[in-house]
Amino acid sequence: MQKTYEEINEKIARGEAVVLTAEEVARMASELSPAEIAARVDVVTTATFGAMCSSGCFINFGHPEPGLRMESVSLNGVPIFGGLAAVDAYIGTTEVSPSNPCYGGGHLIEALVRGERLVLEAHGKGTDCYPRRSARTIIDKDNVNEIIMVNPRNAYQNYPAATNSSNRIMYTYMGTLLPRFGNITYSTSGELSPLLNDPELKTIGIGTRVFLAGAQGFVSWNGTQFNTEKPRNEFGLPVSNARTLMLTANVKKMDPAFIRAAYFERYGVSLFLGVGIPIPVLDEDIARSVSVSNQQIQTTICDYAAPGHPGIAKVSYAELRSGYVTLEGKKIRTAPLSSLTKAREIAEILKKQVASGLFPLAPPVQSLPDHAVVRGLRVEGDAI
Amino acid sequence: MKEKYILEYTEQVVEEPIIYSLVKHFDVKVNILRAEISPGREGSMLVEIECEPDSLARAEAFLNEHSVRMIPIAESLGFQQEACIDCGACTAVCFSGCLTIGEPDWKLHVDRSKCIACGLCVPACPLGLFTLKFGD
Numbered sequence: 001m002q003k004t005y006e007e008i009n010e011k012i013a014r015g016e017a018v019v020l021t022a023e024e025v026a027r028m029a030s031e032l033s034p035a036e037i038a039a040r041v042d043v044v045t046t047a048t049f050g051a052m053c054s055s056g057c058f059i060n061f062g063h064p065e066p067g068l069r070m071e072s073v074s075l076n077g078v079p080i081f082g083g084l085a086a087v088d089a090y091i092g093t094t095e096v097s098p099s100n101p102c103y104g105g106g107h108l109i110e111a112l113v114r115g116e117r118l119v120l121e122a123h124g125k126g127t128d129c130y131p132r133r134s135a136r137t138i139i140d141k142d143n144v145n146e147i148i149m150v151n152p153r154n155a156y157q158n159y160p161a162a163t164n165s166s167n168r169i170m171y172t173y174m175g176t177l178l179p180r181f182g183n184i185t186y187s188t189s190g191e192l193s194p195l196l197n198d199p200e201l202k203t204i205g206i207g208t209r210v211f212l213a214g215a216q217g218f219v220s221w222n223g224t225q226f227n228t229e230k231p232r233n234e235f236g237l238p239v240s241n242a243r244t245l246m247l248t249a250n251v252k253k254m255d256p257a258f259i260r261a262a263y264f265e266r267y268g269v270s271l272f273l274g275v276g277i278p279i280p281v282l283d284e285d286i287a288r289s290v291s292v293s294n295q296q297i298q299t300t301i302c303d304y305a306a307p308g309h310p311g312i313a314k315v316s317y318a319e320l321r322s323g324y325v326t327l328e329g330k331k332i333r334t335a336p337l338s339s340l341t342k343a344r345e346i347a348e349i350l351k352k353q354v355a356s357g358l359f360p361l362a363p364p365v366q367s368l369p370d371h372a373v374v375r376g377l378r379v380e381g382d383a384i
Numbered sequence: 385m386k387e388k389y390i391l392e393y394t395e396q397v398v399e400e401p402i403i404y405s406l407v408k409h410f411d412v413k414v415n416i417l418r419a420e421i422s423p424g425r426e427g428s429m430l431v432e433i434e435c436e437p438d439s440l441a442r443a444e445a446f447l448n449e450h451s452v453r454m455i456p457i458a459e460s461l462g463f464q465q466e467a468c469i470d471c472g473a474c475t476a477v478c479f480s481g482c483l484t485i486g487e488p489d490w491k492l493h494v495d496r497s498k499c500i501a502c503g504l505c506v507p508a509c510p511l512g513l514f515t516l517k518f519g520d
Contacts, residue, residue: 049469051510102512175473176508183476260469262510270510272469323486335476339469340490 001038001284005363008042008280012357017042019278019355021347022290026191029291038287043354043361046194046290047211047276047346050187050338051262053094053173054153054224055271057109057251061087061120062145069130070122075108075139082122086130087145093271104269106261109149112141113213113254147251149212153223155275157195157243158230158299161186161320163312163332166305171266175337177304184301184325187337190294190317192347194277195243197290199236203279205364210247211276211350213259216359217249222368229373233298239314240300243368247275258346272339276346278354280361294318301327386434388417388457390501390518393427397450403431410443411435417500420519428519430457430501455517458496462515468492469511477504 011017018041020028025044028037061070063086073082073089077097081090096104111118117140126133141147162174163184170177175185188196198204208219223244230238258274281287295318300311312327319325320334353359393402398421406412412435419429433440447454461482470492472485482498483505485491501518 050471171507175510176477176504178477185473185476260511263512264510265507272471272510321486333476333479336472336485336490337476339471341470344490 001035003038003042003280003282005280005282005361008282009361011042012355012361015355017355019043019045019351021344021351022046022192022197022279023344023347025290026293029293034284034288034291037291038281038284041281041287041290044197044279044281044290045276045347045350045354046192046197046279047274047343047350048155048189048193048338049258049272049274049342049346050189051173051264051270052151052154052273053270055109055149055151055273056090056092056105057112058146058148058150059089059091060145060147061089061122061139063087064132064135066132067130068122068132068135069124069127070135071125072123074121075118076103076111077119078104078108080105080108094269096269101268102263104261104263106269106271109251109271110256110259110261112147112251113259114256115141141252149217149247149249149251149254150220151223151247151273153225153244154247154273155194155223155245155277156188156241157199158193158238158297159187159241160300160302160309160311161315161334162304162309163301163327164305165303170304171264172304173264173267173270174304175335176265181327181330181332184320184327184332184334185337186299186317186320186334188299188317189338189340189343190297190321191292192340192343193297194275195245196237196292196297198279198286199232199238199289201243201368202286202289203282203364204245204277205367207362207365208277209359209362210245210249211274211346211353211359212247212249212254213274214255214257215249215251215253217247219245219364220248221246222372225374226369226372227374228369228371233296235292235296237292237297239298240311258342274342274346276350278350278359278361294321301325385437385440386432388430388432388497388499390455390457390460391429391431391447392453392455393429394451395425397452398425398427400450402447402450402452403429405446406443410446411439412443418502418518422519426519430518457499457501460501460517461496461499462517463494464513465494467511467513471510473510474505474508474514477508
């Protein structure tokens with residue numbers, strides 16, 4: 001059973017398309033074969049709502065009169081990157097206020113989406129073409145020219161779970177890890193997670209339309225640290241962090257329900273983001289991919305107390321979600337870090353948007369790399 | 385009845401045997417779960433009290449006379465529920481069973497009667513939604 005994008009879009013236009021969430025299809029797969037699912041289901045929606053540090057926004061403030069070449073720029077006291085043309089800047093999620101390290105770029109982005117007003121302070125040296133040397137004013141999303149989210153790395157295809165073998169409590173981006181394997185934290189939405197439902201990225205590539213914090217955005221490139229070479233399990237799924245996406249969308253169209261600033265104790269600022277991607281069920285192979293269940297998806301438990309965070313065990317998301325994992329005979333509590341409730345909400349919204357034709361499907365303009373590995377950084381003086 | 389309370393001692397009474405008096409004169413069972421004297425010398429104690437309702441009322445009157453505030457545990461744990469995104473990060477550190485998340489709804493459930501005022505949820509919440517009034 002083969003279907004084309006055109007056929008699926010025509011079915012959507014006729015109001016006949018069957019659109020289900022990845023969780024619904026995973027349940028369906030216990031009774032139906034991939035061939036039967038391919039025949040019955042047209043689109044499957046996937047979603048995640050997790051902390052994604054590698055996110056940020058370009059903001060173009062508009063030109064004041066006389067002009068200012070903004071070189072040193074801050075919003076609410078948080079430095080933002082002004083090393084671009086005169087009134088362009090980049091708000092990086094993890095940048096923090098020098099006077100309050102718990103407040104940073106993530107909070108600025110959330111505040112902008114909420115429509116809150118922020119204090120802009122900008123300085124330049126004054127040039128013949130931009131004579132003004134400083135400006136202090138109030139901005140919000142409606143009075144600046146443009147705010148475009150460009151996130152270098154979102155929606156990781158799987159992510160290792162974290163634990164701590166040491167005798168001290170560890171505060172990490174994977175949450176608070178209690179001593180002596182006191183807990184395990186994990187952070188994907190499992191069978192609902194976008195890139196785990198299309199492991200080889202047959203339908204997701206450059207130009208794929210995505211739900212990004214309530215706005216319609218696009219995959220603009222592969223995400224940084226894109227890795228196709230991670231070990232896979234018997235179902236063809238990577239068992240640790242593999243592929244990633246670079247995502248872009250208009251911040252002015254985002255919904256505050258799907259974006260939230262975060263501060264991880266003794267780590268720093270991050271940003272919870274809602275990402276959703278519909279996957280067209282073009283053939284039996286894709287039907288098999290979107291049918292994947294939490295029993296089949298596995299990840300690696302890494303010890304954050306040991307150098308390099310080595311993997312110490314492999315575990316399924318069904319086990320992680322049960323609340324306990326047994327490690328070397330010890331029953332260890334597990335806890336999620338990404339919101340399944342929010343991910344489900346996004347998958348449901350996307351289902352309605354796709355079915356009603358508000359979220360058109362199209363093939364990628366260009367596939368993401370077939371082969372890519374991640375290089376480390378060699379620091380001079382370190383032992384090789 | 386059996387309930388958890390935080391007893392807040394002022395500097396003046398921090399060295400008095402208040403619990404001894406409670407047990408001896410008011411027929412209440414007191415289980416001390418946690419106790420601290422802050423640098424300012426005020427004291428905080430998490431206790432589970434088991435007794436008849438009238439004994440509890442008399443015990444509370446006695447504590448008030450001695451400048452010890454008796455605060456139900458539910459009032460000491462502050463939580464901005466409306467801002468919660470149900471990520472579950474707090475459940476990683478809550479061993480008392482106060483904060484739980486799981487099937488079927490994966491929403492955070494808060495059972496304040498199980499809180500033991502350990503305070504680990506306060507820094508564990510990435511949105512900073514918890515406050516705990518215990519000690520300083």
